[in-house]
Amino acid sequence: MGLRMQWKTCYKKLPLAAPWALERFVCRAEALHPEDPHPEDPHPEDPHPEDPHAEYLHPEDRTLLLKPLLLRLSPAQQVTQTPGLWKRQAVRSSLLDAGIPEFQNKEWGENQHVTWESTEYQEHMEPSGSKCRRLSGALVKPLLDSVDCVLLDxxxxxxxxxxxxxxxxxxxxxxxxxxxxxxxxxNNSTKTRRMYADKLAALGFDASEEEVFGTAYCSAMYLKTVCGLEGGKVYLIGSPAMRQELEAVGIRQTGAGPDPIDPTDWTDVDLDPEVKAVLVGFDEHFSYMKLNRALQYLSRQGCLFVGTNRDTRLPLEGGKTVPGPGCLLQAVETAAQRQAQTVGKPNQFMFDCLASQFHVTRDRCLMVGARLDTDIMLGSSCGLKTLLTLTGVSTVADAEAHQRSGRAERQGMVPDYYVESIADLLPALQG
Ligand SMILES: [Mg+2]
Structure with missing residues (x-):
């Protein structure tokens, strides 16, 4: 398929497109651009190694197409995930050409946290002074009246x-x-939608499977819809629930369960030639063997790398805590010297996945969460109203610290409102 066609396809898929998919595409487009070849890229007149029929992209076309794609990547949290893209001079010039004026932190090196503030993004952010308000009494009903849809962590x-x-x-x-x-x-990847619906019902919630968006299901959907892996196969470091959700969308896996040690030659482990991606989530059988196998797969050309989420600690009752799947993901990233694309909050894919199945209007949605860096960040970056409950890990002081910091990339972690508990909504609903 020619490049121009691919741009069009990519653009059509925008509601489901993820930063890394865009990055791959943009870098590829740029590699074909004659004015600014990257040292490692082929000469623009050489046939592209992956697609000998690829077309050149005219600079103006590129600018026109980049702008909506890049606007899609805001806010800064998402941009951070795509350092490769931001390193490129051509992408920076395209942004300036496209009239996206504001950048902070012009350090463009590897793994730099680049902050990009677009005025278009800022326009739909409220001034931070009106945020982080306690939601009580007469404020509750107008807020509930202003939404049709409530997303709950x-x-x-x-x-x-x-x-x-x-x-x-x-x-x-x-x-x-x-x-x-x-x-x-x-973001919990240990349960299927069905298992969640059962747990919800057992605890007295009126809930159905279709209303549950967990990372086991959303990762499977991501690999199917964004990566186009339906009918394909992945190497899974993950739970039985992840295996089930993959299989339910027509993706085969290898890797679930324990991987027996075979230490004769670590570089010569059996690899399945059909594997096109490595998916990492919660895996109680995580081991050196699995880490090594993931590295061998990820060293193969074109192997995709996806993680459920980056949570490194999971808080439990009584102040106890256990390692989160982010620890396993970081281990694989460190070994492979590559960064995974994560599917869970704050990645907008969780919302996009939901919005692709149900008709929802962003500004009539309320995101209720207990964590600022995942739940509230997701809500803010998707243009939803946000409510923090204080029954989880984040506190009002955390939110206020983000608000006071004056840093644009932290304002997405300031909720519109907070309550002590979700139960604070009860009087308005009963009245
Ligand atoms: Mg939570």
């Missing part, structure tokens, strides 16, 4: 581990009785 918002937050089932059930759509959006 699970752990820390409606339950803690196996223990339900008092009043949460009544709130969710009343929201539904009041005609709101309710969705459960969680």
């Amino acid at each position: 699970c752990d820390g918002v409606i339950w803690r581990g196996g223990q339900v937050i008092p009043g949460a089932p009544q709130v969710i059930n009343l929201l539904k009785e009041n005609g709101k759509r309710v969705f459960f959006v969680t």
Whole structure:
């Protein structure tokens, strides 16, 4: 397929496109651009190694096409995930040509946290002074009236581990009785949608499988829709739930369960030639063998690299904590010297996945979360209203520190409102 065609396809898929997919594409377009060849890229007149029929992209076309793609990458959190793209002089020039004026931190080196503030993005951010308000009394009903759809994080918002937050089932059930759509959006990759629906029902919530968006399911959807791997195969470092969700969307896997040690030659492990991607999530059988196998797959050309989420610690009752899947992902990233694309919050894919299945209007959605860097960040970056509950890990002081910092990339972690508990919504719903 020619490059121009690919741009068009890519553009059409924008609601589901992810930063790394765009980055790969942009870098590829740029490699074909005659004015600014990257030292490692082939000469523009040489046939592209992956696509000998690829077309040149005229600089003006590139500018026109880059602008909407790059606007899509805001805010800064997402930009951070694409250092490769931002390193490129041609991309920077294209941004300036496209009239995207504002950059902070012009350090463009490897793994630099580049902050990009677009005025277009800023326009739909409220001034931070009006944010982080306590939601109580007369403020509750107008907020609920202003939304049709409520997205809820699970752990820390409606339950803690196996223990339900008092009043949460009544709130969710009343929201539904009041005609709101309710969705459960969680980074936990240990359960399928079905398992979540069962847990929700057992705890007294009126919920169905279709309303659950967890990272086991969303990773499978990401590999299917964004990576086009339906019918393909992945190397899975993950849970049985992830395996089930992959299989449910027609993606085969190898790797689930323990990997017996075979230390004769670590560089000569059996690799499945059909594997096109490595997917990393929560895996209780994680081992050196698996780490090594992932590295061998990721060293192969064209192997995609996807992670469920970057949470490194999972808080439990009584101040206890266990390592999160982000630790396993970092181990694989370190070994492979590559960065994975993550699917979970704050990546917008979680919302995009939901929005591709249900008709939702962003500014009539409320994201309720207990973590500023995942839940609230997702809500802000998708243009949703945001509400922090204080029954999880983040505090008002954390939110205020982000607000006071004056740093644009931290304002997405300031919620519009906060409540002590989701149960604080109950009086307005009962009244
Ligand atoms: Mg949570």
